[in-house]
Amino acid sequence: MSTANRWLATLVIVLGLVARLGSAATWRTHSDRADDATRQERYGAVLAAADSEVTAFVNMRYERASESVDAVAAGATGDFRDHYVRSAAKVIGILERNRSTMTGHVVWSGVTQISPTRATVIAATSGTVSNTRTGGAHEARDFRFRMTLAREHGRWLTSDIEFVGAAR
Numbered sequence: 091m092s093t094a095n096r097w098l099a100t101l102v103i104v105l106g107l108v109a110r111l112g113s114a115a116t117w118r119t120h121s122d123r124a125d126d127a128t129r130q131e132r133y134g135a136v137l138a139a140a141d142s143e144v145t146a147f148v149n150m151r152y153e154r155a156s157e158s159v160d161a162v163a164a165g166a167t168g169d170f171r172d173h174y175v176r177s178a179a180k181v182i183g184i185l186e187r188n189r190s191t192m193t194g195h196v197v198w199s200g201v202t203q204i205s206p207t208r209a210t211v212i213a214a215t216s217g218t219v220s221n222t223r224t225g226g227a228h229e230a231r232d233f234r235f236r237m238t239l240a241r242e243h244g245r246w247l248t249s250d251i252e253f254v255g256a257a258r
Contacts, residue, residue: 132209133201136239139165139246140211141196144235147251148194148215155182167240167247190221194231209239209246212254 146161159178166174184190194217203210213235218228238250 132204132206136201136204136209136211136246137199139239140209140213140237140248141199143237143248143251144196144199144213144215145194147235148192148217148233150185150190150192152185152189152191155185158185165248167242168249170248170250188221188223189226190219192219192231193217194233197232207241211237211239213237 143162143165146158146165149161150158156178159174159181163171163175163178194215197214197216199211199213201209201211215233215235217231217233219231220226220228234254236252236254237248239246240249241247
């Protein structure tokens with residue numbers, strides 16, 4: 091084999107290795123991007139579900155007490171849902187007796203932990219409360235929540251919610 095043929099054979103082998111390495115790097119990059127997209131979709135779905143549940147939780151009206159309670163129950167699951175549904179009559183009675191109205195919206199929320207089936211979210215709200223104790227006047231109320239969500243049947247549902255810090 092002549093020197094030129096050896097160089098040509100070496101060049102073909104090197105080019106083959108470079109092509110293989112390039113295709114492996116391309117496949118890995120594509121796989122990483124798909125994983126990133128899946129993670130981003132999960133984050134988005136978790137935040138949307140959490141914001142929806144917190145919004146339902148801070149928007150209660152005595153005139154539509156059953157609808158308000160049902161809105162929270164619709165986004166809940168597990169022991170939290172069971173406990174909430176069992177105490178619904180009591181919640182409705184308190185809302186109606188005190189002529190309570192609470193309105194609010196999510197100011198910010200963030201995911202603190204996430205896996206394919208569970209997530210923890212912190213959310214802050216701003217709004218107002220009026221009832222017989224406030225004389226019907228609307229008083230500012232800001233709340234912070236920590237919530238645990240579970241993925242069930244393709245949906246993110248709240249399995250626990252708790253107030254964090256004092257209301258302002």
